[in-house]
Amino acid sequence: MIEEQTPAAGSIEEEPGLRRTPSQKRSRERVENILSCAIRLIEEKGSDAMRMSEVAAMAGISIGSLYQYFPDKAAIVRTLAERYNAASRDCIASEFAKVTTLAELRCAFSALFDTYYDMFLAEPVMRDIWSAMQADKTLRKLELAESRANGCLLAETWARVQPGTPRERIDDAAFLIMHLGECTMRVAVSVDRPEGGRIVAAYKHMILREFVADAT
Amino acid sequence: MIEEQTPAAGSIEEEPGLRRTPSQKRSRERVENILSCAIRLIEEKGSDAMRMSEVAAMAGISIGSLYQYFPDKAAIVRTLAERYNAASRDCIASEFAKVTTLAELRCAFSALFDTYYDMFLAEPVMRDIWSAMQADKTLRKLELAESRANGCLLAETWARVQPGTPRERIDDAAFLIMHLGECTMRVAVSVDRPEGGRIVAAYKHMILREFVADAT
DNA sequence: TTGTAAATGTGAGGAGTGCTCATATTTTAT
DNA sequence: ATAAAATATGAGCACTCCTCACATTTACAA
Numbered sequence: 392m393i394e395e396q397t398p399a400a401g402s403i404e405e406e407p408g409l410r411r412t413p414s415q416k417r418s419r420e421r422v423e424n425i426l427s428c429a430i431r432l433i434e435e436k437g438s439d440a441m442r443m444s445e446v447a448a449m450a451g452i453s454i455g456s457l458y459q460y461f462p463d464k465a466a467i468v469r470t471l472a473e474r475y476n477a478a479s480r481d482c483i484a485s486e487f488a489k490v491t492t493l494a495e496l497r498c499a500f501s502a503l504f505d506t507y508y509d510m511f512l513a514e515p516v517m518r519d520i521w522s523a524m525q526a527d528k529t530l531r532k533l534e535l536a537e538s539r540a541n542g543c544l545l546a547e548t549w550a551r552v553q554p555g556t557p558r559e560r561i562d563d564a565a566f567l568i569m570h571l572g573e574c575t576m577r578v579a580v581s582v583d584r585p586e587g588g589r590i591v592a593a594y595k596h597m598i599l600r601e602f603v604a605d606a607t
Numbered sequence: 608m609i610e611e612q613t614p615a616a617g618s619i620e621e622e623p624g625l626r627r628t629p630s631q632k633r634s635r636e637r638v639e640n641i642l643s644c645a646i647r648l649i650e651e652k653g654s655d656a657m658r659m660s661e662v663a664a665m666a667g668i669s670i671g672s673l674y675q676y677f678p679d680k681a682a683i684v685r686t687l688a689e690r691y692n693a694a695s696r697d698c699i700a701s702e703f704a705k706v707t708t709l710a711e712l713r714c715a716f717s718a719l720f721d722t723y724y725d726m727f728l729a730e731p732v733m734r735d736i737w738s739a740m741q742a743d744k745t746l747r748k749l750e751l752a753e754s755r756a757n758g759c760l761l762a763e764t765w766a767r768v769q770p771g772t773p774r775e776r777i778d779d780a781a782f783l784i785m786h787l788g789e790c791t792m793r794v795a796v797s798v799d800r801p802e803g804g805r806i807v808a809a810y811k812h813m814i815l816r817e818f819v820a821d822a823t
Numbered sequence: 824t825t826g827t828a829a830a831t832g833t834g835a836g837g838a839g840t841g842c843t844c845a846t847a848t849t850t851t852a853t
Numbered sequence: 854a855t856a857a858a859a860t861a862t863g864a865g866c867a868c869t870c871c872t873c874a875c876a877t878t879t880a881c882a883a
Contacts, residue, residue, distance in 0.1 A: 418831085439742060443870065453833045458871065526655060526742035535797065563809045567791065571810075574790040575783065581751065593779045594787075600816050634860085659841060669862045674842065 422460050425450050429467050433516050438468055438523040468523050469530060475517050476537045482506060483541055483569075487548040496552050497602050501595050504572060508591050511580045518580055521573075538573065542566030549602070568598055638676050641666050645683050649732050654684055654739040684739050685746060691733050692753045698722060699757055699785075703764040712768050713818050717811050720788060724807050727796045734796055737789075754789065758782030765818070784814055 428449040432441040443464055447457045461467050486503040490496045511517055524530035546565035550558060575594040579587040644665040648657040659680055663673045677683050702719040706712045727733055740746035762781035766774060791810040795803040 437744070442868095454871080455833050455873085456831075459831070462871095464870070522741045522747070525738045528653070531738070531797070535794070538794075559805075560809075563805045564813065567794075567806055567809045567813070570794055571787045571790055574787055578751070578754075578783075578786055581747070589775075589779045590783055593776075593783045597780065597783070597813070597817060601813060658839095670842080671844085671862050672860080675860070678842095680841065 418460075421450070421452065421456075425452075425457065425460060426467070426470065429471065430516055433471075433519050438519050465527055465530065468520060468527075469533065471516070472520050472524055472530065472533060475514070475520060476533075479507070479510070480537070480540060480544070482510065483544050487544055490548050490552060493552050493602055493604065496548060497599050499548075500598065500602065504576075504591060504595055507572070507576055508579060508587070511576045512587075515580075518577060521577060538570040539566060541569035545569055553602075553604075564601065568601070572598075634676075637666070637668065637672075641668075641673060641676060642683070642686065645687065646732055649687075649735050653735050681743055681746065684736060684743075685749070687732070688736050688740055688746065688749060691730070691736060692749070695723070695726070696753070696756060696760070698726065699760050703760055706764050706768060709768050709818055709820065712764060713815050715764075716814065716818065720792075720807060720811055723788070723792055724795060724803070727792045728803075731796075734793060737793060754786040755782060757785035757788075761785055769818075769820075780817065784817070788814075 425446060428446050429441065432445055432449065441464075443457060444454060446467070447454045450457070461470070483503060486499045486506075487496075490499050521534070524534050542562070542565040545568060546558075546562050549561050549565055550556070553561075572594065575590060579590045581587075582590070641662060644662050645657065648661055648665065657680075659673060660670060662683070663670045666673070677686070699719060702715045702722075703712075706715050737750070740750050758778070758781040761784060762774075762778050765777050765781055766772070769777075788810065791806060795806045797803075798806070
């Protein structure tokens, strides 16, 4: 019943984009409600056409309340983007975790991008969010950071199963592979199903040549 | 002195995005002036922050006049994008034109992406334009079409120098290679110079493995 | 229960955008 | 010179994101 708000400075920053850290249960629910309304609206019309007034109306709150939680429209998009990114990262990390040989890495990579593709197909909002990110300078940095983080995940695994290869080449290649992987996902979901599948296959085919014994 | 406007229907559609095909010399100059003002403003602040009122002011014309030539703000961006795309395509076509062997293809590909990278570095507006394109659904199709066109250019050459490989695999791979090439250029110019160079190198290294004799 | 201070909710309206349209001006053709 | 067509103009419309002064609710001690 009585839920203390985490009061002072230095408390847990749960969602850094928020204007006011929602301390009470009701507030947290309200934030979740806002976000799911935003998702629905983005699904319908795209994040650009989504109006703050619509979000407020659908969530059953006033504009003022909406802005109490999110400092601006971009913050909603950013929060959503961070969640999707976190989901992707978990997906990648869990796939690479158990890899111990080069063959297993190839296997994991292949499986990863299949499930990654399914994720993108299942969440059409992801693509829209990404488009919105590209248009915003701040959000683009977030995207880049994400690619770097994913690149690290791959680089660690790669270096582990193939210790001979010079580390800098691995780092650069891993970053590029993960970044271009996302780019591939985006084109793949933007064309029709069979072609999308072929594109993903072509990408996997291309990258899998990198994970071979003779390090050039 | 007297310059006839190409009058009737069915005349040459020079720039399809324009509201009114500029027929007189003065009009055409005015369109060019508008575009170069837009470029300068985009360089300064980005296409999103560019205001139509600023474009008009810098070009020394009224808002109304501006809208007589361009139906909306996106049309300016689109026109610019089409020009940059055309420039890229020419660059690609001329590089592939004289290729007759697989080794030459590798050579041409390598050279292409070096000059391509220089082009991107020299024209910071290109990257901004591209970001704006990603945000707009209509403009995204243009981008996709561009990748397809460039993919065809590569596929033709590739099939020519390596007739054995199944055509569908070549088509898919060529499209992906050119598309991801653009993606690579964009990250490369968005990081600092040395890392950008390494990224381009990593991409070339990765792709050049595709252009080898043993077609898998 | 009641009082008080903090937290939260509200929506009219400010500031600024893209774009229109009735009107004025310039060019072209006769 | 004159009519008609093309072009130029900018006040203002419709619409956006977002603020802020104020109302309401909650938390908790007296």
